[in-house]
Amino acid sequence: MKNIISMKNVSLIREDRVILKDINWEIKEKEHWVILGLNGSGKTSILNIVTGYQYPTKGEVSVLGHQFGKTNLPELRKQIGFVSSSLDRFNQTLRAETVEDIVISGKFATIGLYENVANEDREQAEQLMASLRIDHLKGKTYDTLSEGEKRKVLIGRALMAKPKLLILDEPTIGLDILAREDILSLTKEIIAHQQCHVLYVTHYIEEIIEEMTHVLLLKEGQIVAGSSPNYCVNSPLIDNMDLMT
Numbered sequence: 653m654k655n656i657i658s659m660k661n662v663s664l665i666r667e668d669r670v671i672l673k674d675i676n677w678e679i680k681e682k683e684h685w686v687i688l689g690l691n692g693s694g695k696t697s698i699l700n701i702v703t704g705y706q707y708p709t710k711g712e713v714s715v716l717g718h719q720f721g722k723t724n725l726p727e728l729r730k731q732i733g734f735v736s737s738s739l740d741r742f743n744q745t746l747r748a749e750t751v752e753d754i755v756i757s758g759k760f761a762t763i764g765l766y767e768n769v770a771n772e773d774r775e776q777a778e779q780l781m782a783s784l785r786i787d788h789l790k791g792k793t794y795d796t797l798s799e800g801e802k803r804k805v806l807i808g809r810a811l812m813a814k815p816k817l818l819i820l821d822e823p824t825i826g827l828d829i830l831a832r833e834d835i836l837s838l839t840k841e842i843i844a845h846q847q848c849h850v851l852y853v854t855h856y857i858e859e860i861i862e863e864m865t866h867v868l869l870l871k872e873g874q875i876v877a878g879s880s881p882n883y884c885v886n887s888p889l890i891d892n893m894d895l896m897t
């Protein structure tokens with residue numbers, strides 16, 4: 653596979669509003685990217701296009717070798733792990749599930765467990781929970797967890813399907829400083845030990861950990877820069893973006 657993600661001249665226009673403009677962007681094998689941008693810069697819209705939930709007005713997209721318009725999106729989505737703190741906002745089923753069932757459900761891309769679970773899946777979930785340091789939470793339901801614990805359970809759920817692409821969408825939002833550090837160190841461990849490419853979306857510049865190979869700076873729906881973290885962090889472009897630190 654040549655590219656993990658490829659966007660060529662992608663624009664997204666909704667209600668006469670240009671939300672993304674002429675996005676040309678490639679993620680190659682072994683690269684781990686941060687998307688950095690202010691609120692409203694278009695981060696969620698890019699993710700919606702990558703996951704096939706929004707179709708661009710113009711341009712070509714391919715993800716994990718699947719060219720959009722010619723591919724089966726549900727099949728593609730099984731190879732993408734998506735972690736967003738908004739997943740639980742309206743989901744009653746998730747709130748009543750136990751930690752281990754939520755992690756296992758990632759194998760079936762469902763919320764709630766409706767399948768027979770093989771022993772090897774249970775073992776894989778056990779290993780994942782241990783590596784994410786959430787094994788002591790077994791038996792607890794989601795709604796009784798702290799925000800940091802919830803985030804780690806959702807990461808476990810996403811990793812259960814052994815995704816080729818793991819999207820962490822503002823994974824530290826709403827967390828205190830210790831929980832945030834915990835998520836950042838888990839992200840480092842995931843990059844080191846899991847066979848997946850990480851796409852980490854944030855508006856905090858200090859969350860560009862050294863394991864990330866590239867940064868995409870986004871402003872008002874356009875790419876300001878797509879390059880190495882060092883270049884981006886030391887660039888005057890960052891000052892012009894009024895990012896939070």
Ligand SMILES: Nc1ncnc2c1ncn2[C@@H]1O[C@H](COP(=O)(O)OP(=O)(O)OP(=O)(O)O)[C@@H](O)[C@H]1O
Pocket residue numbers: 666667669671689690691692693694695696697698
């Ligand atoms: N369907 C739509 N119709 C009209 N405007 C939209 C639509 N979707 C997004 N927008 C607008 O496009 C801009 C980019 O939105 P997007 O959610 O992608 O930004 P974001 O960088 O993810 O912001 P945040 O960090 O707040 O989530 C915003 O100003 C938003 O209001």
